[in-house]
Amino acid sequence: MMDQTVQRRLIEAVANAVVNHADELTTLDQAIGDGDHGLNMKRGALVILERVDELGAQPLPAALKAAGQMLVMKVGGASGPLYGTLLMTLGKELPAAPDRDDLVRALGAAVAAVKKIGRSDVGQKTMLDVLGPVYEELTLGGPAPFDRIRQRGAAAADATIPMKAIKGRASFLGERSIGHMDPGARSASLMIAAACTVMEE
Amino acid sequence: MANVGIVIVSHSPKIAEGAADMVRQMVGDSVPLAWTGGNPEGGLGTDVAAIIEAIDRAWSDAGVAVLVDLGGAETNSEMAIDMLEASRRGKVVVCEAPVVEGAVMAATEASGGATLDAVRRTAEELSPT
Numbered sequence: 001m002m003d004q005t006v007q008r009r010l011i012e013a014v015a016n017a018v019v020n021h022a023d024e025l026t027t028l029d030q031a032i033g034d035g036d037h038g039l040n041m042k043r044g045a046l047v048i049l050e051r052v053d054e055l056g057a058q059p060l061p062a063a064l065k066a067a068g069q070m071l072v073m074k075v076g077g078a079s080g081p082l083y084g085t086l087l088m089t090l091g092k093e094l095p096a097a098p099d100r101d102d103l104v105r106a107l108g109a110a111v112a113a114v115k116k117i118g119r120s121d122v123g124q125k126t127m128l129d130v131l132g133p134v135y136e137e138l139t140l141g142g143p144a145p146f147d148r149i150r151q152r153g154a155a156a157a158d159a160t161i162p163m164k165a166i167k168g169r170a171s172f173l174g175e176r177s178i179g180h181m182d183p184g185a186r187s188a189s190l191m192i193a194a195a196c197t198v199m200e201e
Numbered sequence: 202m203a204n205v206g207i208v209i210v211s212h213s214p215k216i217a218e219g220a221a222d223m224v225r226q227m228v229g230d231s232v233p234l235a236w237t238g239g240n241p242e243g244g245l246g247t248d249v250a251a252i253i254e255a256i257d258r259a260w261s262d263a264g265v266a267v268l269v270d271l272g273g274a275e276t277n278s279e280m281a282i283d284m285l286e287a288s289r290r291g292k293v294v295v296c297e298a299p300v301v302e303g304a305v306m307a308a309t310e311a312s313g314g315a316t317l318d319a320v321r322r323t324a325e326e327l328s329p330t
Contacts, residue, residue, distance in 0.1 A: 034212075034271075036246060043242065072280055073250050076240025078273035089233055110307070117276060146210040 002097055008056030010198050011048060017194035018045040024192065028183040034168040037183040040077040047074045058099070063064065064091030078168065079184060082118055082127065089113040101143065107135050124166035125177060127184035130156045134192055146196035153196075157181060157189035205320045206259035208267045209304050210252055210274045212245045216236035220268075220301045227305055228312040235259035247274045252281035256293055264317030265290040266324065268304040292317065298324035301310040301322035 018041045024036030024154075047070045048055065055063045068087030071080050093106035111131045115121055122132035133156040137149050158181065165177035168184070207224060211217040217238035224234055235258035240246025252267075259265050267282075269275045275295055281295045294317060296303055307324040315323070 034245075036244075039244075040240070040246065043240075072284075073248075075239055076242070076244070076246035076248055076273075078276040081276045084280070117279065
């Protein structure tokens with residue numbers, strides 16, 4: 001079993017990262033989207049925080065599935081099903097006490113599920129431009145994985161700035177989407193960084 | 202066999218309701234029809250639980266065609282379909298069509314007793330390919 005204290009801290013850290021950066025995510029989304037990403041993600045994160053006692057006490061796979069379902073039902077934008085699918089797939093694929101190999105396999109499946117439901121892929125200026133590189137970094141193994149994953153995620157979010165959006169609302173802007181960081185890439189990198197910081201301790 | 206049902210999903214409840222009014226004017230009560238719009242807090246957006254309920258209200262054994270506006274409405278509708286019971290899941294499709302024109306065309310086709318596949322094709326003929 002994963003330590004329940006660690007699990008609870010993971011949930012709180014990831015949800016708080018969203019809540020604390022909601023304004024920034026909204027600002028990014030106002031530049032190239034419909035301006036609701038911060039609010040939508042914050043709504044989902046607050047629901048999860050409200051039920052953190054229950055989520056923290058469940059086995060890891062059940063907690064991930066439940067948190068994913070909350071995002072699907074509560075977020076209201078496309079990011080709900082996308083992040084919800086990510087968490088629900090992780091919940092389905094991970095055992096109660098995962099090792100690194102389990103995590104590699106589960107994250108691979110989860111990223112594939114997000115690609116499928118979003119009908120998107122790496123290179124289209126979306127959250128996948130962070131999830132893809134983060135998955136790749138995880139597969140490499142080696143020392144200090146969490147620090148490297150956090151840095152890779154942040155760099156990958158920055159790398160969406162010069163990209164032209166091909167998927168999502170930002171794609172309506174075509175060339176004008178260039179020069180802005182993708183809000184979904186940013187939210188993904190924030191949540192991954194928060195999770196990595198807890199895992200390092 | 203009953204006519205195919207139509208569900209209209211928009212980020213805006215006003216658009217969804219207005220499109221449903223236009224459908225009713227065209228086809229009266231001959232097709233099951235439901236609309237939903239807005240996020241769980243009533244702002245602009247879409248709500249998976251509300252979409253599931255709308256599919257339920259417009260349910261027909263001949264199937265249900267869902268018309269959506271922007272990306273999130275499509276993703277959330279597909280999620281809603283995924284969460285239906287297995288016996289219903291295969292009888293609901295999201296049409297790639299403009300929401301207002303698609304809903305009116307789909308409903309007109311459905312009112313003549315067309316199959317779900319024919320209803321979807323008629324709506325999707327409106328889409329630029």
